[in-house]
Amino acid sequence: MQYMRSTMMQTPLLISRILQHGATVHGDSEVVTWAGADGRHTSYAEVGRQAARLAHALHDDLGVTGDERVGTLMWNNAEHLIAYLAVPSMGAVLHTLNLRLFPEQLIYIANHAEDRVVIVDSTLIPLLAGVLPHLTTIRHIVVVGDGDASKLSKDGVEVHRWDALLDGKPDTYDWPAVDEHDAAALCYTSGTTGNPKGVAYSHRSIYLHSMEVCMAESFGLGPKVRDLCIVPMFHAMAWGLPYAAMMSGASLIMPDRFLQAAPLAQMIATEKPTFAGAVPTIFTDLLAYLDANPTDTSSLKEVVIGGSACPPALMHAYSERHGIEVIHAWGMTEMSPLGSVAREPSGVDGAEAWAYRYTQGRLPAGVEGRIVGPTGEVMPNDGTAVGELQVRGPWITAQYIGEDGPDPDKFEDGWLRTGDVGTLSPNGYLTLTDRAKDVIKSGGEWISSVDLENALMAHPAVLEACVVGVPDDKWGERPLATIVLREGASADAGTLRDFLADKVARWQLPERWSFIEAVPKTSVGKFDKKRVRADYADGGLEVVQING
Amino acid sequence: MQYMRSTMMQTPLLISRILQHGATVHGDSEVVTWAGADGRHTSYAEVGRQAARLAHALHDDLGVTGDERVGTLMWNNAEHLIAYLAVPSMGAVLHTLNLRLFPEQLIYIANHAEDRVVIVDSTLIPLLAGVLPHLTTIRHIVVVGDGDASKLSKDGVEVHRWDALLDGKPDTYDWPAVDEHDAAALCYTSGTTGNPKGVAYSHRSIYLHSMEVCMAESFGLGPKVRDLCIVPMFHAMAWGLPYAAMMSGASLIMPDRFLQAAPLAQMIATEKPTFAGAVPTIFTDLLAYLDANPTDTSSLKEVVIGGSACPPALMHAYSERHGIEVIHAWGMTEMSPLGSVAREPSGVDGAEAWAYRYTQGRLPAGVEGRIVGPTGEVMPNDGTAVGELQVRGPWITAQYIGEDGPDPDKFEDGWLRTGDVGTLSPNGYLTLTDRAKDVIKSGGEWISSVDLENALMAHPAVLEACVVGVPDDKWGERPLATIVLREGASADAGTLRDFLADKVARWQLPERWSFIEAVPKTSVGKFDKKRVRADYADGGLEVVQING
C-alpha cells in the first residue's frame, strides 16, 4: 500500500457555504433591523436572495471581478449582513470601516486597503462626504436608504442606490470555489498609537471561528437563540456573531444606530432576544436604565461582555437584579476575535464558580496560549506567574496587512504577542491584570489598574472608574483614579479610598482622585486611557490628593 | 497592493492539538472504565501522559515511524481512548477493528489495511488468536490487561504487555507537525454485501467533526457533560464522541464489555452520566430493564439514538416514563459519522415539535444534501419528493481505501451516494423511508419498511418489529412482518394487523407474519434484514398468513 492519504473530500471551508446553508436550512430565521420605534424583519431566505442580487450588482454593474476590496460604512443592519455574506462569497474582500475612527484614520485605512467600492448607510453620508476627497481608490459608492446623496459627488466616483442596483438582479449566484486561505474580510484595529494595523481573515478562519462561536462552551449559538447583536459589525466582525448566526440559524436583532440604553431596552422588550453581546460600558449604561425603568427583559438569559475587563459588580447586578447571567469573554481583532469565554468548570458552584466567571475565561482547543516573562522566558501556567500572553491558532493572525512579515514587536516564533499581561491557570483560565501599556509601575512593583477599577466599581455610588498610571517623583508612577458617580449619588475621595482599604494592598491605594462627568471612550466604547493620561498631563483634570 | 491573501496563521487542524488541549485545560475531566462492579477513573491529564508513553513505546520499541497502521481490537475503555489519541498524534494511522465481524472479515480488513501492530484487550485474546494465523502484516501485539497470552504465539510476531511497554517512558512527546489532510484513522463498514470497504479519516476531518459534535445544535458536548459512550469505539469512531470529549472537556464513561441493560443501568446510577448515545436496540433493551427495575437515572437528561431508525414509541417512552429526552440522529461510517440531528426548529412545540424529532434530523452547515431520483435528476427539497440522498462536505469520504478513485455506484460528481432513500424538507430535515436495498417494491409502488416497523413498535405488546420485502407472485414483493413480543405479553397477527389498519394505507398491510425470539442483528446491533430475508427464503421462519 502506498503512503496513506485520507480518503476524505477536500471541501474548502467557505463563507458561501455558510450563506447557502443559512438561507435554505435556516431560511425562516430572521434578521431584525431596529428602526427607532419597531423592527424591520427580513428572513434568512430573503438575505440569501439579496446577497445573490448584491453580488450580481457588484460584479455586473460595478465590475468587481477579483479580490477587490468592498468597504462598508454601516451600522448593524440587514444590509450590512447581506454585504458580510455576499462580498466574500463572490471572491471579493469585505472591509468593514469603523465609523467612529478619526477622519484621518478612516482615510488611512480605506486607502491602505485600496477599497474600490464603499457601501454606506444614508445616515452616514455626511461622514463619508467629509473624507471622500481624500479617498484615492474609491470608484463606486452604494447608498443604502434614501437620504440626500448630493454631497457624495466626486470626479471618477459613481454613486448608486442599493435598491436600484439590486432591482431585477437574479436571486441566485454561482458562488466561485475560492481557496479557503484567500482573504475574505479585513479589519483594522483602532490604532491607539500610530496608524491602524489591518488583518485579513480567511474563509477558513471565519468558518472555523463560526463553529467555535456555536460550540456549547463558547456562545452556544443555535436556531433557538435570538442574538441582540450590539457589538458593532465595523469592529472585529461583531465578534463573529453574524456568520455564526447564519451557520447555526440563530436570529439576529440589529440595533442599527440606536445604541443608547433606552432603545436597547425597548428592543429587548419588543424583539425578545435570548442572548446579547457588547463591551462593559454599554451594559453599564443599560443597567442604570433598567434599574430606573422597569422593562420586560425576561427573554434575555445570557449576555456576553468583553472587549474590556468586565467589573464583577456588573455581573452580580445583572444576575441578582435582572436574572441575566453575564458571561465574560476576551478577544482581539487579531483573533477573529474570540479568545476565551468564562464559564466555570464542572463541579464548582457558589463563590468558587463566581471566581472563575470573573476571569477573562477559558481557552478553547483552537487557541493555544502561553505566558512569557520580561526576558522572553516561557513561564508556567500555574495561575501565579505573571507575564505577557502569547497565542496561536487557526483563527489568529500571523502578521499585519501590507507588512513584509511578522513584526517582531507583535509576533514571536509563530505566536501573536497580545500585549495583554496576566496569568494562565493549569486548567486554562486566563486572568488579565492589564494591558502591557496600562500597567502601573510603582517603585519596581506592578499595580493592576483593572483590579483597582473592579474594586471601585463595586461601590454603589460609582458608575465608572478608570485608573491610569501618572508620573510620580518618588515612585516613578502612581495610580490616578478617575470616577464617574451615578446620577444622584455622592461619595468623596476619602470614602472611596476607605472602601478600597480592605480590598487591595495598602501600597496600591491611589493618592490622586478626580471626579469626572464621563470617562472618554475609544471608537469601540472602551475606556480611552491614553486620553485620560493626556488630560491629566495637560492639567485638564481637577485632582484631589489624599495621602494615606 | 498584490493579490490579497489572508494574514491568518495556517495552523493545521491536528489530533495532537485535541490531545494537548484535553490533557491540560481539561486535565481534571475523566474517563471512567466500567469494571463490572464499579468504575476505574483516569483523568485526562493522565490520559495525556499515557498517550505520550504509548507513542514512545510504539516508536522506540516497536519501530512505528511513519504512517503505519496500528490496529485496536478493544472495547470502550481508557486504553482505547489513549490509543485513539496517541496513534494519529504521532503520525501513524489508527485502525479500529470491529470485534463483532465474522473472522473472515476481520482477517480481510486487517490485511487490507496492512496493520503492523494490534493492541488487544486481554479479554479478546481468544478472538485474536483465532484469526492470527491469517494476519499477514502483523509484527507486534500489545496486550492490555493480564490474561493468558500464550495463544498469541506466531513466528515473526512479538507479544508485548501494555504496562511493561509504557513503563518508564517519558510522559511528554514531541508530536510531529503532520499535514492535516493525512490519514489519521481508518474504519471499515461492516460489508453487508461483499468485502468490507474502508475509509481513511484525516486529522482535518476529525477535528472539524469534533467541533461539530460540540456545537449546541448537535450534541453540545462541554465540560459539564458526562457522556456514557455506549456506541462502540470500533464502529464509526464511536460517533466521534471520544475526540469531541477531549476537545471540549466532557467526561467519558466507558462500558468496556458490559453492554447489557443491567450493567448499563448500574453505570447510570453510579457514574451519573448526563448524556449517552447508542443504536435503538440497546435503548430498547435498556428501557425494558428500567421499566422493570427502578433505577436512579436522574442525571441522564438526553440520549442520542441513531445508526438505525429510532421508533417514535421509544422516544415517547423515555420522555414520559423516565424524563430522558431522546434525540434522533443519522450518520454513516463514510461521514465520520455525523449527518443530522433531530432537534425541532425554533417556535414549534407539542405534536409539531415531536414530528420534527421523529425525522432523521436537520443537516448542519458541514453536510450538504440533495435528493436524486431514479433517473439521476436532482429533486426538490420539498419534503415530498422521494429519492436517494446524496451528501458532500469536509468530513465525508470521497472514495474507499485502496480503490483507484470514487466507485460510480457509490459516488457521483463529488457527492457520496448514501444508499438511503427519503425526503429533504425546505428547512433541512431529512426523513428516511428506507435503505435503497430494503425498500419493498409492491406492484410498482414503494412500501417503507421503517414506517411499518415504527407503527408496529408502538403496540404495547411488541418489543421489536422487523419488516422485510419477500417475493410475491402477484405483486412482485410484499412485506413480511417479523415480531418479537415483550416478555409476558401476547398479541396475534390479526390483532397487530388491525392495530396497523388506521396507521398505514390499506394496501401496505402485511399478509405475512412471523413471531420470533429475537431479530438477528448485525455486528453493530442493527436489524440484519439480509439475514431475515435469507431465513425466510430457507423456510426457517414459521409464517402466519392473513389476507385482508
Ligand SMILES: Nc1ncnc2c1ncn2[C@@H]1O[C@H](COP(=O)(O)OP(=O)(O)OP(=O)(O)O)[C@@H](O)[C@H]1O
Ligand atoms: N475581557 C477582557 N478583559 C480585559 N481586556 C480585554 C477583554 N477583552 C478584550 N480586552 C482588551 O481588548 C484588546 C483587544 O481589543 P481590540 O482588538 O478590540 O482593539 P484594541 O486592542 O482595543 O485597539 P488597538 O489594538 O487599536 O489598540 C485585548 O488585547 C485586551 O487588551
Ligand SMILES: Nc1ncnc2c1ncn2[C@@H]1O[C@H](COP(=O)(O)OP(=O)(O)OP(=O)(O)O)[C@@H](O)[C@H]1O
Ligand atoms: N437514524 C437513522 N435512521 C435510519 N437509518 C439510519 C439512521 N442512522 C443510520 N442509519 C443507517 O445506517 C447507515 C450507516 O450505517 P453504518 O455506517 O454504521 O454501517 P452500515 O451502513 O449499517 O453497514 P454497511 O455499510 O457495512 O452495510 C445509513 O446509511 C443508514 O442506512
Ligand SMILES: [Mg+2]
Ligand atoms: Mg489591540
Ligand SMILES: [Mg+2]
Ligand atoms: Mg453503509
